[in-house]
Amino acid sequence: MGRETKGVVRLFKAIKPVAQVALLIVGVAMVCFGVMRGEADAVLAKAIRLCLECIGIG
Secondary structure, three states: OHHHHHHHHHHHHHHHHHHHHHHHHHHHHHHHHHHHOOHHHHHHHHHHHHHHHHHOOO
């Protein structure tokens, strides 16, 4: 049982950096896609409204 567990751990250690890079690339692609669609402006406008409501101005 000990050898089998070590093999699984070694496999996950080998896959982890690949998965991290893949998720990073997917995340950057999604952010770029959102910016191209103009979503950044919508998010900023909502954040400003929310912040002003918390302060009590809006």
